[in-house]
Amino acid sequence: MSLSTPLVSAPIGVPLTVVAIDEVDRARLKKLITLGLLPGVIVRLDRRWPCYVLAVGASRFALDRTLADGIVVDSVEPS
Amino acid sequence: MSAHHRDDGLHFSSHAPFEGSVRVALVGPPNVGKSALFNALSGAYAAVSNYPGTTVAISTAPLALDRRTVKLIDTPGMYSLFPLTDEERVARYVLFNDTPDLVVHVVDAKNLERQLALTFMLRAAGLRVLLAVNMSDEAEHLGYSHDLDLLRSRLGVPVVQTAAIRNKGIVELKRTIEAELATGPPADFELPVPPEMHRAEEALAEHLPPAFPVHRRLLALLLLQDDPEMLEAVAARDSSESLRSAVQDAREHLRRPPSFLLAASLRAAVIDLLDGVVTAPQKSERGLASRVAPLLENPITGLPILLAVLYLAFYQGVGVIGAGVLVDRLENGLFGQWLNPAADSLVRGLLPWPWLQNLFVGDYGLITLGLTYAIALVLPVVGLFFLLFSLLEDSGYLPRIAVLMDRLFKRLGLSGRAVIPLVLGFGCDTMATLVTRVQESRRERLLTTLLLALAIPCSAQLGLFAGLLGGIGGARLLLLWAAAVFLVFLVVGWAAHRILPGTPTSFYVELPPLRLPRTRNVLLKTWSRMRWYFLEVLPLFLWASVALWALTLFEIGGRTPFGWCVQATVPFARWLLLPDAAAETMLFGFFRRDYGAANLFAGAASGALSLTKQQVLVAAVTLTLFVPCVAQFLVMVREQSVRRALAVSGVVLAVAFGVGGLIARLPLEGLLG
Numbered sequence: 001m002s003l004s005t006p007l008v009s010a011p012i013g014v015p016l017t018v019v020a021i022d023e024v025d026r027a028r029l030k031k032l033i034t035l036g037l038l039p040g041v042i043v044r045l046d047r048r049w050p051c052y053v054l055a056v057g058a059s060r061f062a063l064d065r066t067l068a069d070g071i072v073v074d075s076v077e078p079s
Numbered sequence: 080m081s082a083h084h085r086d087d088g089l090h091f092s093s094h095a096p097f098e099g100s101v102r103v104a105l106v107g108p109p110n111v112g113k114s115a116l117f118n119a120l121s122g123a124y125a126a127v128s129n130y131p132g133t134t135v136a137i138s139t140a141p142l143a144l145d146r147r148t149v150k151l152i153d154t155p156g157m158y159s160l161f162p163l164t165d166e167e168r169v170a171r172y173v174l175f176n177d178t179p180d181l182v183v184h185v186v187d188a189k190n191l192e193r194q195l196a197l198t199f200m201l202r203a204a205g206l207r208v209l210l211a212v213n214m215s216d217e218a219e220h221l222g223y224s225h226d227l228d229l230l231r232s233r234l235g236v237p238v239v240q241t242a243a244i245r246n247k248g249i250v251e252l253k254r255t256i257e258a259e260l261a262t263g264p265p266a267d268f269e270l271p272v273p274p275e276m277h278r279a280e281e282a283l284a285e286h287l288p289p290a291f292p293v294h295r296r297l298l299a300l301l302l303l304q305d306d307p308e309m310l311e312a313v314a315a316r317d318s319s320e321s322l323r324s325a326v327q328d329a330r331e332h333l334r335r336p337p338s339f340l341l342a343a344s345l346r347a348a349v350i351d352l353l354d355g356v357v358t359a360p361q362k363s364e365r366g367l368a369s370r371v372a373p374l375l376e377n378p379i380t381g382l383p384i385l386l387a388v389l390y391l392a393f394y395q396g397v398g399v400i401g402a403g404v405l406v407d408r409l410e411n412g413l414f415g416q417w418l419n420p421a422a423d424s425l426v427r428g429l430l431p432w433p434w435l436q437n438l439f440v441g442d443y444g445l446i447t448l449g450l451t452y453a454i455a456l457v458l459p460v461v462g463l464f465f466l467l468f469s470l471l472e473d474s475g476y477l478p479r480i481a482v483l484m485d486r487l488f489k490r491l492g493l494s495g496r497a498v499i500p501l502v503l504g505f506g507c508d509t510m511a512t513l514v515t516r517v518q519e520s521r522r523e524r525l526l527t528t529l530l531l532a533l534a535i536p537c538s539a540q541l542g543l544f545a546g547l548l549g550g551i552g553g554a555r556l557l558l559l560w561a562a563a564v565f566l567v568f569l570v571v572g573w574a575a576h577r578i579l580p581g582t583p584t585s586f587y588v589e590l591p592p593l594r595l596p597r598t599r600n601v602l603l604k605t606w607s608r609m610r611w612y613f614l615e616v617l618p619l620f621l622w623a624s625v626a627l628w629a630l631t632l633f634e635i636g637g638r639t640p641f642g643w644c645v646q647a648t649v650p651f652a653r654w655l656l657l658p659d660a661a662a663e664t665m666l667f668g669f670f671r672r673d674y675g676a677a678n679l680f681a682g683a684a685s686g687a688l689s690l691t692k693q694q695v696l697v698a699a700v701t702l703t704l705f706v707p708c709v710a711q712f713l714v715m716v717r718e719q720s721v722r723r724a725l726a727v728s729g730v731v732l733a734v735a736f737g738v739g740g741l742i743a744r745l746p747l748e749g750l751l752g
Contacts, residue, residue: 034163050483
């Protein structure tokens, strides 16, 4: 059983599934889409400070708080 | 940030600069080795030109195939057909307006899942597409494997595996390009979109003008997302009112933002397509590079490393080796002892008139000032800087600096993205002012332009100040100078951010794996930057030489025009509590920032101009902050506008003399020793 959490308070270093991204702020939505951060994508949070660093597949991205705030994740159950 | 209107001249027209030959365009996101592929395909003979109406550079080169030669176009990095930055806008514009005969979509073999959506979009745009799965060596090394035959048959376009940096797959890519160019026009491609979006798109398509250079269904999709350029381009041919309301109507039937719907359905389609195509490694390998990367991103270890890198690259590299050793050899040795005396006697022998002799040799001569400056001062300093910058760039270090600096820069109204122009500014502020275009908003570009003009000394200045301040007052004077300039950077940046309306844009950056730079690529980059410098910036200094010559050619009322200008500058020198003789230095500063400084310190060192340490500090700080050089001013006009360039220069002048005057009146004797 897992609960969705905002990315900014998700645990570090474990696989997370993006479950939702904010669709209200269109400019932010465009950037998140550009980064491929869509629902269903598995990510890993590497650090929170000074930027949020996310590993997505073989890539890593740094995001600021504004962008990170637009992402909700779910922890992936170990199978 | 809202989609802002931009007036950078990208209007759809019949004007397609690359028309007339068979064109092959390389398209793809940043960091997939597109430039390396361009170099591998074309050899080193790229022509770099600004795309008309913009400042975004596009490289073109002839591409020799078996039976013919076609034109290869390298486009700026683009993630999607929905542009966020100017570079993406230009890349898209090249695709739509120049309609290349073939698009080579370059992707990273490790990131197909995220990057193939663009292949779909390119096909939907009616373009003939070939997929180059690049960086296959890295992917293989990490344990990825691909079934390219399966990918080819599902995707319906040719697929070639390449490792551009190792020259692998290039022959096959060329062969495939040639074969593909011989085929008929591409078949219509149905973009996988959800049914509701399909309906909205069809409803909108009725309102679109015929014979528009963009494929109708794709255009409808772009309009649904409020694409400002497309709206404007279509409105120019149709009454915009009916179009806008049609867009509004079509969108009302959608439950969610069209960009989200499209991205989600493209992602689903890509995942289906890749099923069985890619085998990803079970565990990502932890090589040395991936262990070092976190150290660079963590401020506790990253900031000391950053300081060490800056110290080694800029102070030891550019300052000590470039401005110190190399400049000395060239300026005093080659030019001072050999070339200039030879030119001097040659010119004086050939031209009997002293006034004409002075155009070439003498204090402001084209050879003794202009050319000496170009080869002896600029070549070593700027060349070394560009070399080090290219090394940092290719190693993947720059985005790490952006991560460390983002929070600080946010307080100045900027984001981590400002790192590239600001660091480049330490090499050449003029080039950095051009590079402000990597930033998202006009506001950020203006703020960065101001900070570059004010508080970022270029390598020519850095070299001089580092050497001369250290020589006169030791490390203490050097540190005080650096502290004063950095403080001005922070205070003015903060104040400008407060005063200018608008907010910072949100920041993201891809962190590519750290790599050992390839010599060939680093040299090519360095060479292309230096060529730009010599073609664009140096002629302006030669003209400045001519202007100085002309201004000292004749006298009016007992003084040359230059003398009158010096006279007018004297009150400024007095305000800084400097001797009147320093006025000439200030004036030189406008023509060439470092020359003014050199002049001043030469005077101080030889005792011709007796200055206290505090006066030296005042002069150094004021000259560092001072107006941008002629070349930088002209680029500011081109990138911003005359009005903004003048406003920036006004602020810079006021701050430079304000701060200079303040430092002159501070009780610093104790500190300076």
